[in-house]
Amino acid sequence: MAKFNLKINGKNHEVDVDPSTPMLWVLRDHLKLIGTKYGCGIAQCGSCTIHLNGLAVRSCMLMVSAIGNQEVTTIEGLSENGDHPVQKAWLKVDVPQCGYCQAGQIMTAAALLEQNPNPSDSEIEMAMNGNICRCGTYTRIKKAVQLAATDTNS
Amino acid sequence: MTFVKTKIGRRSFIKTTSLASGGMLLSFNWLASCKMTREEVSALPNEWFKLNGYLKIGDNGLVTIMSPNPEGGQGVKTSMPMIVADELDVDWKDVIVEQADLDTDAFTRQFIGGSQAIRRGWESLRMAGASARQMLKEAAAQTWQVPTQEITTEAGVLHHKSGDQSMRYGEMASKAAKIPVPEEVELKDSKDFNIIGTSRKNVDGPKIITGKPLFGSDTNREGMLIAMIVHPPAFGLKLKSIDDSAVKGMPGIKDVFTLKVFNDNYEKTFFDTRTFNDVAVIVGNSTWEVMNAKKALKIECEPIESITETRDRFGNKWEQHTPSGLENTDSHYTQMEAMANRPATIQRKDGNPVAAFQKAAKIIERTYTAPFLAHNCMEPMNFFAHVKDGKAELIGPLQKPEFTEQTLSARTGIPLENIEIKMTRLGGGYGRRSYAHWAIEAALISQRVKAPIKLIYTREDDMTDGVYRPSYHAKFRAGLDANNNLIAFHVKAGGIPESPLAANRFPAGAVDNYLAEDWTIDSNLTIGSFRAPRSNFMASAEQSFLDEVAEAIGKDPIDFRLELLERAKENPIGENNDYEADRLVGVLKLVQEKSNWGTSEANVHRGVSAYFCHNSYAAQVLDLVIENNKPVVQKVTCALDCGVVVNPDGAKNMAEGGIVDGIGNAFYGELTIKDGVPEKNNFDTYRMIRMSESPKEIDVHFVENDIDPTGLGEPTFPPIFAALANALYQATGKRYYRQPFLVEKQVVG
Secondary structure, eight states: OEEEEEEETTEEEEEEEOTTOBHHHIIIIISOOTTSOOSOSSSSSOTTEEEETTEEEEGGGOBGGGTTTOEEEOGGGSOSSSOSHHHHHHHHHTOOSSOTTHHHHHHHHHHHHHHOSSOOHHHHHHHHTTOOOTTOOHHHHHHHHHHHHHHHHO | OEEEETTTTHHHHHHHHHHHTTOOOOOOOOOGGGSOSOSOGGGSOSOEEEEETTEEEETTSOEEEEEOSOOSSSSHHHHHHHHHHHHHTOOGGGEEEEEOOOOTTTOSOOOOOTTOHHHHHHHHHHHHHHHHHHHHHHHHHHHHTSOGGGEEEETTEEEETTSSOEEEHHHHHHHHTTSOOOSEEEEOOGGGOSSTTSOOOOTTHHHHTTTOSOBGGGOOOTTOEEEEEEOOSSTTEEEEEEEOTTTTTSTTEEEEEEEESSOTTOOOBTTOOOSOOEEEEEEESSHHHHHHHHHHOEEEEEEOOOEEEEEEETTEEEEEEEOOSOOOHHHHHHHHHHHHTSOOEEEEEESOHHHHHHHOSEEEEEEEEEOBBOOOOSSOSEEEEEEETTEEEEEEOOSOHHHHHHHHHHHHOOOGGGEEEEEOBOSOOTTGGGSOHHHHHHHHHHHHHTSOEEEEOOHHHHHHSOOBBOEEEEEEEEEEOTTOOEEEEEEEEEEESSOOOOTTSTTTTTOSEEEEEEEEOOOSSOBOOOSSTTHHHHHHHHHHHHHHHHHHHTOOHHHHHHHHHHHHHHSOSSSOOOSOHHHHHHHHHHHHHHTTBTBOOTTOEEEEEEEEETTEEEEEEEEEEEETTEEEEEEEEEEEEOSSOSSHHHHHHHHHHHHHHHHHHHHHOOBOEETTEESOOSTTTSOOOOGGGSOSEEEEEEOOOOSOOOOOTTTTHHHHHHHHHHHHHHHHSOOOOBSSSOOTTOOOO
16 A cells, blocks of 8 residues: 555545556545446446546556545536536537446547647547547537537637 | 326325325425426425425426436426426426436336336326316415316416406415315316427536536545446356455555345346346445556456346246356357247238248348347446445335335345435436346445445446347348249348247238247346337348338338328238338338428439337438548437327437437447457447448427327437338448448448
8 A cells, every 4th residue: 555645636635445446446436436337447448538738547446555646636626516518518419328428528628629729520530539439429429529629619 | 188097106195195184294305416407496485385296386486397217318307397397387498497306106107218208107197287287276276265177277377257356376285185186087178288288497507507417427425435347257257266366455445345136035126137146346436546456456257157046037937047157259259140040939820821832933031140239328237325224225216216215125135115216317318227236236336335436437337238139130031933023021030049029010901911930049148128128130131121022022112101001001911910000001101291202313323211119109210421441420310209298309309319229220239259258348349430421310200189298218219220221222322231331441332
């Protein structure tokens, strides 16, 4: 076990865990930030996507010991009131079905638009391909990303 | 206006009326995460008045409507309350939706399955709203000293026809709660619906996009421990012993033991499916610690013996035979091929098929197969349980909570009234969460360790300890006369271990000489419902075959189907045809129109398919192009007849999902077995459809009618397999008989 000081969603948190613990479980088990989901544990489905210094990463294979001083953002911290342009677009398009993968989808989309405010369809597909939606809401996800891009740029 | 007796659900109304007879504030014990849909806590009422099991009205006019059924993405948590709200005649913005707990006294059929929630709930949901509205009207009539017939309602306000009196529901709620439940209520004409038929957003949307706790795996409790199981690596093996020496001292590990899920003498009911009846259990403080211990635990297994069990299927007994041995996909296909050439069980025979095939000028025979599929819900199986002092509290995602509760009671000895089941949102179900052995396991683990526990399956457990879609096989024959008339039709289908045949579906009824037969092969793999069970294969096979027959005859595939359906409509063969030819014609014509069928675009290849299942009708046209030697689905046009559409945009979302899911499974879905071991255990090997492989556009249209609504969770899924296969044929000149259509490294074009 070891102590780690983590900066998550703008706040400092101290956890005492095995250094090999993935951030996913630090968030879910130790900090009760359950918005980040477990889907596969091998970085194949994207349900656990968080931001590390603004970049989308899969938290299920990211050891807590690798975080250091980097800023972590989870779905709970993406916006104060659920009004990030991507979140707003998600509601407008009414994307979710079961909803389980959607936090990960939103985190990937938000990071994409941060890096590339005007993504083409194929750029959206490339960025979002790491996130599986078993319900098959992909056409709506794409529409919501496009809408969020428009809203961000207008 | 329709008057209906409030017989269905009467128990609920009587019970809740007596509860509410004092007009008192009822305390509700809702799951914390499901508490409020709206943010403005200041707008909450001081008192709630419960008018029946489905709804309560606040003194300020807010209405809480209970959504009785579990929500797993099909949208019922939005659409079921919409039906209540419409009959109650309130403004949707004044409605708060809450997930009901399992309550078999108050609600009927709290299920996910068979696309039946809206169809089977339609009447009781309407009555719940209408009878509460009637009670409000009677309360107003008493207050104003006027006849009830002179009272009208409008968006949560009661009016007297004179125009002198009006009052909000909230002001009348305490009085209405004391009014006896009416014997008979008046239901709206469909033309007066003002919520049903309008698009309303997913009521859980705001929570989903902000990561609020909604799912079973989000459950946390003070002192809660994490539990995981270890099961035998292969079907055909059972747990013999465990060696926990390497695990016991590991950090955070509290307990390691073996667990028998069902008792040996227990008569399993329909959903009590579990091959690995003995599992090892590891309990610890945190998920990561238990995951690590799981890797260190050594288990010893031994071969199972063949057994025959008597099981109970809703009161009917059946014998389930589970053979011993380690099974293989390759030999499964060999066995199925052999069965297809042996005599089978005749399920339907019209005319004289043998003679008709003998005199046929041409016979077309084709065989179709499909593999086992894993459900792969994004939320792996999990459940929270706290068993204490002879009581059990269970929280998690379930499709059949009522049956789970019964099994749980039988297994733990805890009486039903001491079991409380709270239903969370399901991170996907598709059939898998009907077989809730993990809920039983969770309760047994909690009972043993005397603590609240959350049982979590890893993705690998979820995929390799599944309840799979069976592997299927179907051989079709069509006999044509010299004038290319279809004079004989033969389908012989089977599967491991169940038959997919629906003998009375189209084209039964449309061909003079018709034969439907089936067979089964026993297996020790666990199987069960998977989105549109059986139909998910038969539609694919049959609609691909009809495409080929139409081509052989030289007819347009839609015209060919329409001609057959005309025959089924005007002069049907047999009496048990379980589809309405008219409605199947309706969706075919609608998709023909909306897809501009008959026009062609350079390099766009089209396939069509139509199927009836789960009481609804779906027809689809799929447009495909080949880009860089890969098939790309440009567009799917879909026509649906599911009667009245409650929430059109939600319904479209569901239809789109079924289409994407179907294309994904048709292209890639496959679980192969080697020596009893599922050869895929995670998403690195089990290929799921991703965004770039999804259709670029999906265009959904509904047939408009006043028919009582039927389901949508399943009907768009089965036909799309064939629409894809038929379009692939147009693109490549190759027919696709074996699913999945794209295997690794295969290049199309």
